Amino acid sequence: MKCKVGKICGGCAYLSKSMEEQASIKKAQVEELAQRNHLKLRVGDVLTAKNTTHYRNKVIVGFAKNKGKVYSGLYAAKSHRVVACQNCMMHPDIVNKIIVKIEELVSSMKIELYNEKTRTGLLRHVLIRYAHKTDEVMVVFVTSKKMFPSRRNLVNALVKEFKEIKTIVQNVNPRNTSIVQQDETILLYGDGMITDELCSLKISFSNRSFYQIHSEQCEVLYDMARKMCDLTKTDTVLDTYCGVGTIGLTLASSCKNVTGVEINPEAIENAKLNAKQNNIKNAKFISMDSTRYMMEAKKFRNHYDVIILDPPRAGTTKDFIEASTSLQPKKILYISCDPKTMMRDLVMFRQKGYMTNKIELVDMFPFTEHIESICVLTKREIGNVNKKNYKR
Numbered sequence: 188m189k190c191k192v193g194k195i196c197g198g199c200a201y202l203s204k205s206m207e208e209q210a211s212i213k214k215a216q217v218e219e220l221a222q223r224n225h226l227k228l229r230v231g232d233v234l235t236a237k238n239t240t241h242y243r244n245k246v247i248v249g250f251a252k253n254k255g256k257v258y259s260g261l262y263a264a265k266s267h268r269v270v271a272c273q274n275c276m277m278h279p280d281i282v283n284k285i286i287v288k289i290e291e292l293v294s295s296m297k298i299e300l301y302n303e304k305t306r307t308g309l310l311r312h313v314l315i316r317y318a319h320k321t322d323e324v325m326v327v328f329v330t331s332k333k334m335f336p337s338r339r340n341l342v343n344a345l346v347k348e349f350k351e352i353k354t355i356v357q358n359v360n361p362r363n364t365s366i367v368q369q370d371e372t373i374l375l376y377g378d379g380m381i382t383d384e385l386c387s388l389k390i391s392f393s394n395r396s397f398y399q400i401h402s403e404q405c406e407v408l409y410d411m412a413r414k415m416c417d418l419t420k421t422d423t424v425l426d427t428y429c430g431v432g433t434i435g436l437t438l439a440s441s442c443k444n445v446t447g448v449e450i451n452p453e454a455i456e457n458a459k460l461n462a463k464q465n466n467i468k469n470a471k472f473i474s475m476d477s478t479r480y481m482m483e484a485k486k487f488r489n490h491y492d493v494i495i496l497d498p499p500r501a502g503t504t505k506d507f508i509e510a511s512t513s514l515q516p517k518k519i520l521y522i523s524c525d526p527k528t529m530m531r532d533l534v535m536f537r538q539k540g541y542m543t544n545k546i547e548l549v550d551m552f553p554f555t556e557h558i559e560s561i562c563v564l565t566k567r568e569i570g571n572v573n574k575k576n577y578k579r
Contacts, residue, residue, distance in 0.1 A: 190202055199555060202554050209550070214548060217548060226533055226534065235550050241277065243279070247314045248277040261275070282315050306331075309330050311360060319403070324353060325354050326355045330540075352377075356394050368395050391461055396457050399551060401552065422490065423444055423445075424445045424492065425491040429449045429495065439462075439470045442493075443493040444470065447472040449473075477501070481506070490516075494520070502528030521564060526558065547560070
């Protein structure tokens with residue numbers, strides 16, 4: 188696949204490789220990590236995506252000027268230099284069209300661009316979220332300060348041209364940081380949320396809530412999670428790092444109850460709404476750091492038959508592992524977007540008696556170096572994990 192900026196943009200490191208080549212490389216990398224950590228694991232073949240382009244449901248672009256002309260794009264690899272990139276093949280068509288229009292409006296309205304070196308200017312990023320099943324779009328303007336001249340005209344122009352835009356918000360980020368969004372969000376249009384359909388459920392989410400990048404592959408991943416958990420109607424499930432509740436809600440019909448835990452209070456409100464709008468009554472959600480909750484659960488000797496964790500790229504914590512294993516669940520399901528930190532954590536889980544003999548891989552990020560991994564851990568049974576959990 189050819190791209191004019193493929194060699195300098197940091198988005199698609201494997202653009203020149205076929206899907207088969209990418210799958211082979213990613214599987215080999217995970218196998219090497221397992222060996223390096225002295226983990227005797229079988230690594231399954233990568234489940235590749237049917238749709239390998241236009242799949243990203245979350246897009247972040249920066250802005251810069253060239254000879255006075257405003258342009259947008261992604262950052263060059265390992266830098267904050269904006270590479271002009273229109274009609275990116277990984278972005279949905281509607282998202283690309285909205286980005287082009289925003290470029291025009293920012294230029295015509297003379298909206299000042301943020302300069303990282305001088306820490307002056309206003310517009311830092313534009314973040315766009317897209318719901319593949321419903322075609323709903325959210326636009327987020329990330330600014331360095333609250334005062335946003337021309338924002339009313341900007342919003343009116345966008346919603347007039349694009350009926351798909353259901354909400355627009357402004358996120359204020361005055362900090363000297365590479366983290367895109369901060370806490371303060373101002374509603375400019377709509378209700379601050381969009382709704383997608385995932386695993387036959389209506390899932391709504393706001394600008395700062397986590398939602399898997401590749402919606403179709405997310406359904407593949409969650410189907411695998413359901414099979415691995417192999418729940419019964421009497422099982423209690425703890426879904427940590429739960430985001431907007433997607434994993435737990437897809438499992439709720441198969442178990443007695445689900446408790447979701449997430450540090451982001453906005454995501455928890457989204458999760459509660461998602462349970463309500465899908466008429467799921469056996470799920471509850473708690474806003475708390477997952478490690479802290481797990482330590483409280485250990486203190487009060489709470490029992491869960493299945494514990495699920497899908498932590499951020501940094502993985503989980505030693506305290507989480509010690510507390511979760513002390514509860515002696517039947518199974519621990521671990522989903523990870525970074526095999527390096529997952530292997531590190533699996534070593535610590537093994538020290539506490541919880542092990543697995545196989546990891547499955549789902550390619551959530553075609554043409555990138557990233558891979559999603561998933562496994563189920565059971566107590567002291569490294570060679571005897573129930574095989575039916577791995578049927579596809």
